Amino acid sequence: MNLSRFNLALRLLWRDSRSGELTILIIALLIAVTSSTAISLFSDRLQRTMTLQAAEFLAADLVIACPNPIPTEWQSHAKHLNLVLAQTVEFPSVLIEHDELLLAGVKAVSSSYPLRGLLKTTGADYNSETITHAGPEAGSVWVEKRILSALKLNLGNTLTVGEKQLIISNIITYEPDKKGDLYSFSPRIMMNDADLTATGIIQPGSHVHYFFQFSGDQEAIVNFKKWLQPQLTPSQKIMDIHEDRPELGTALIRAERYLGLSSILVILISGVAIAMATGRYTQRHFNATALLRCLGCQQRDILWLYCSQFLILGLLTSAIGCLLGWFAQRGLFKLLKDLLPQQIANPNLSALGFGFSIGIIVLLAFALPPILRLKNVAPLRVLRQDLEPLPISAWFVYSLSITIIGLLIWRYTTDVKMTATVLGTGLITLLVLSVLIYGLLNLIASLVPKMSLTWRFGLQGLIRNRQATISQILAFSLTLAAMLLSFTVRTDLINNWQQQLPENAPNHFALNIFPEQQLAFKADLQQDAIQGSQFYPVVRGRLTEINHTPVQKFVSKDSQGDNATHRELSLTWTKELPEDNKLVAGQWWTATQTVSVSVEQKLADNLKINLGDLLTFSIDNQLVYATVTSLRALRWDTMKPNFYMVFSPGSLDAFPSTYITSFYLPEAKKDLLNTLVKKYPSTTVLEVDLILKQFKTLLKQLTQAINYLLYFALMAGFTVLFAAVYATLDNRIYEGTLMRTFGANRKFLRKTQWIEFGVLGLISGLLAVIIAEAIQYALYTRVMAIEYQPNLTLSLIVPVISALFVSLVGLLGVKQVLNRPPIHVLREL
Amino acid sequence: MLHILSSIDLIINSGESIAIIGESGSGKSTLIGLLAGLDTPSSGTISLNGHELTKMNEDGRAALRNELIGFVFQSFQLLQGLTALENVMLPLELKGDKKAKNLASKLLDRVGLGHRLLHTPKQLSGGEQQRVALARAFATNPKILFADEPTGNLDSKTGASIIDLLFELNSENHTTLILVTHDAHLAARCERTIKIEAGQQV
Incomplete structure (x- = not known):
């Protein structure tokens, strides 16, 4: 009995997949499994590389x-x-x-x-x-x-x-x-x-x-x-060796986190496609189910029949997805190879297992609610076609998917607070955007009756099923916005930095100039008419206490203060206020009294340092106490030596110091660099161009890796589009044939389709630009201190490209509508 | 190869009313599909008002349908998303008629639905839906009207009133009527009856 039921399930599954009924579902699931397997393998291999290295990462005990x-x-x-x-x-x-x-x-x-x-x-x-x-x-x-x-x-x-x-x-x-x-x-x-x-x-x-x-x-x-x-x-x-573990670099940790979050975006979008495709699948199986019920199948038989089909489907698809994911993670390693250790741990089966289980979980979370409806199909439907089972409670559907997504976010952040923040912000954003799009669709709906026939029929595709349209627009606009951001922030970061540098800004730093070399070095620069900034003495030291309280109590994780207190700072002293610095509080020293220090304003804000506070520094195993007498504002991108801490003259005389300076070396005089490096071998000359180039490479690799995942999100977006198109395909074919019966030609129908998908893509593109620009504005003005300028070219190009692509893919989905001869209006309807 | 229709040799004159009768699966619907240019035969020729349908492409036939032909179907075939008025306006708008709205509301008035212009098909009874379909069929003032079992989905009383309306409109507009039916009484109201059996004219 059970075997024959299993055979029935297999047979039905085989029929449905051959008829293309399950294609979208399979593709969406494949995308979700492939991307999460790739990420899972990627992070697992990284983590295990670190653990493997732990045994010898100190090269000692x-x-x-x-x-x-x-x-x-x-x-x-x-x-x-x-x-x-x-x-x-x-x-x-x-x-x-x-x-x-x-x-x-x-x-x-x-x-x-x-x-x-x-x-x-x-x-x-x-x-x-x-x-x-x-x-x-x-x-x-x-x-x-x-x-x-x-x-x-x-x-x-x-x-x-x-x-x-x-x-x-x-x-x-x-x-x-x-x-x-x-x-x-x-x-x-x-x-x-x-x-x-x-x-x-x-x-x-x-x-x-x-x-x-x-x-x-x-x-x-x-x-x-x-x-x-x-x-x-x-x-x-x-x-x-027993207590410390090697750590990934910050850049890699962030990359891993972003990649993880992007893969959740992929899962979410694929999930929507799966839910939509299963919705249509369910509807098309109402009649068959009613017949089975009529023939004596009980509700649990029905549930078993469909669940077993989906389970088989999930197992097969996830297995293939894992295989694809294995290849995809190799791509990720290739993109990030310069950032990674040269020896990477081998892929682990358990990481593959995670990708596999994601497939099953996603399928269950998004496909189960529509399938549960089949259980409730009334046998009476064989007589009354209009009897439809009640939809599953929206609360159940949403809480199920939110729980799954929440758990996934937690897996990548391993931080409850951050998970709540990401989930909360994500939900609110989705909600606000959905309301916005809903309003826009209502506006379109109210304008439609006043439009020409072509536009009316085109736009009707959008307003017919608003929920599906909202899903599609969200999927495309969020993915596009993420892509836009990763592109523009990267280029802006580099361009702005380069643009903001004044002409002839220093392009070289010289560090570790010994006091006895300072005058000779200066003379060498002057001899070749090289413009240089002031020479500043540097003593390395660490800020340890503020008013006798350990500084660690003042820092929040990953902040500027955190960064500045976990390492040795370059401490300097000078009689005059350094060039390009601005005094924002307190007094610059006139005659030196006690040991005084002037603190950079942002760091002071971050560590809650005020005028009059007593700071403790540890320099060369000795403690130095200094009173804060002023706060300075400065720009870090002037390419001149800048300091968090400037001491009053004489304060640090007891410690050995070296000098730092920066200078502008025109391309034509690059030869001088050779002479300098050879004459002062202990001096480190840093070429800003070279650092910028390394920085560019780093950013490029990181954004490429993130974009790599966003392509998956884009593909998932297209499966949502297809799912939405297929959900209404019967209706579209019906209307299309009827219109042609009354004399509409293909051109007319083609036009309505272009309008529908073009507007869909256009709205998605516009929304993407708005989202990306808004985030960029917030990021630039609040976090990065880069001047914000709306990118008009991109703002125009992105919606157009989006409209074009969505149209082309959408037209592919509805090509049956045009190719069905109108004689069908007399039959099968 | 399966022959659905063969040995059909049929001339229908302008203004004539013809009933096509036959059992289920005899090929009636295929025949009017071919006559109306909804499909093309694998061999043979079909001419409509001097235009040889078999030599035209689908878009050409579509234009011809819009110009010359009206349809009434057994299952009404109204677009669910549109109101009664919009359904009737549809063929007029496809033709580019600027007075579509005016004409359509007049026609709906004529079929007795002047008070239900803005109702959607779901809000109308079967009989009312078929009246909307009749108004739509006559909207473009077609030369030929194809009616495929127009009363098939209606009870006999409603069906009779629809048929009366159909014939009234037909005579008002001097339309050529080609009617597919099972009903011998209904066939008798036409000037000529053509019987199809197993794809052949008998």
Whole structure:
């Protein structure tokens, strides 16, 4: 009995899918499963890459990270505890070879590095990787492959780091303790720390990162840590393999989050298409169901019959979607490859399982409500065709889908508050937009009777089923708005920055100029008539307390304050107010009294710092107290050295300092850069163009990855369009044939269809432009401080393109209407 | 190959009224579909008012239908989204008639629905719907009226009043009438009867 029922379900499913009844449903489900599988695989592989690396991400069992060397007694105590020691020093440096400049991340390692984990290198053939347990020998250097191409070098050539020439002996492909931050965006060169002094780069006050690494017996490590902790200064950070986990860079975390949220948009839009397609499926099965009921099927038999069909469909489609998703995630990795670690964990079956279960859940959430109606078809319908089962309660339908979407958002944010915010904002936005569109459709409906026949019939398609029209417009406009935003914000960000720079704005920064070099450096610039900004002394230090309260109590997550208190700041002092700075509160110092500090206004707002507050700084393991005597407003994009904290002269004299300046080097004088870098090897010269280029690449990759998902959303939008068209196709064919019977020609019908879909696309495009511009306005004026200017060209082009595309796809959906000979009006109707 | 209709040789003169009778599936509807240019035969020729339908394309036939032909169907075939008035205006508007509204309301008045111009088909009874369909059929003042079982979906009393109205309008407008029916009484009211059996004229 059960087997024969199963056979019946299979047979009916086979018939329906062959007749095209289920095509839209299948495509919508495929899109949802493919995109969520891709995202699930993507994040899972990233997370597991990090976890796998956790075992060796420190390249040791315990690491002290700090801006200065640690006391020697710490090292002897470690030796006393039988711990093995290693150390690495990391700093950025500009390399010049064959007149090509490149900013590289230099890492000098001691001979015992790495204590844990291994290094991988390749030779000239790039193919076979060699695993080693020690870094380069003295006199040699290992580089990342892109350094060779950028500087036109080969293995065996010499590479000059600072003042020292080193032989390139290997290409490095893997190091255990590579950080996932933006610094690692610069290509790596690894050298032996025996050569470090000879480079002349490291001197007191240089901006470098030291990593002192220890490994050994776990108990000894614990003891050592206990012994160390009370002695640590705020700038010394201890990292323990058992307590710390490697983190993804912020850019990647955000990208992952946006990708996750975009995939929810895809699921939502596909869900609407699934609900609409199932709605039509259900309606077309009322008669057959009534007959089955007449023949003695009970309600639960009916439910079982249809649910089992949908379950089989869901299982098959999800399986195919998973396969497609697997390919799609490879695309994502390709798009983001420069941001990612080189070695990525392999895809995991459980992540595939997530994509698969999404398929089943989405199908159930959106298809179940219409299917439940079939259960309620009255057997009497065989006699009275107008008997329709009651629709399922709207509350049930909406709460089911909102719950599912909420759970999905929670999965990507793993934060209840954020989930509530995203869900709440999303719902309110959808509601407001729906009301707006509904109003617009009502307005159109009231104008329709006054229009010509063609327009009347065209627009009727839109106002006939307003709910379906609203869904379509929402799907298209939201997707288009997201695409528009990701495009315009990216270009505006880059263009505005470039445009706002005054002519001859400094395009190079020079950092780490030692005090004794300052005058010579200045003279060299003046000799070549290079305009430079003031030279500012820099001491690195960390803000630790405000009025003796730890600063962490004042910061909110991800804010400017959070960022500024988690790292060492560049602290300076000057007698005069720095150029382009504006005093907004307090007094600039006249005669120096006590240690005073002037704070940048936005940071002060963020950390709730007021005039008269006492700030504690930790500099070079010593505490410095300073009273806030003024607040300054400044523009960060002037390309001149800017500072959060400016001290009164003499306040920081006790600490070693270096100087920073910026200057404008015209293209014609680029040669001077070579001379400067060679003459002052310890100085880091940053080319703004290069940084901007890296920034552009980063933004481009991120937006490409997000757009990649938005294409899925767009496809899902088209399935909603098709679902809506198919829901009314019978009616359209009927009206079309009838009109042709009365003498309407194809041109007339074609025109009405163009009007319907054209207006649909036009409204969606216009709405998309409005949404995108509104968000952009808020973003630019409130968050990014970029001047907002409406983009008129895009505002015109987008609605037109949208109208065109929606029309073309829509016409494809209704082509049956034109091709059906009018004789059908006499039959089957 | 399946022959639905064969050996049909038929001349219908202007102003004539003809009944086509036959059993279900005999090919009556196919025949009037061909005569009205709603479909084309696989072989043979059909001329309508001097135009050879079989040589025209669908859009050409559509224009001809609009110009010359009116239709009344068994299941009324009114557009549900339109009011009675708009349904009657439809063929006039397709023709580009500027006075469509005026003409349509006059016609609805003529069929006794002057007070229900703005009602939609759902708000009208079957008989009333068929009256709207009659008004629509005569709106363009057609030379030929095709009626496919116009009373098939109506009870006998309502059906009779519709038929009376049909013949009245027909004689007022001097229209050629081609009527498909099962009903021998109704066929008898036409000047000539053509019987179709298994796709052949007998």
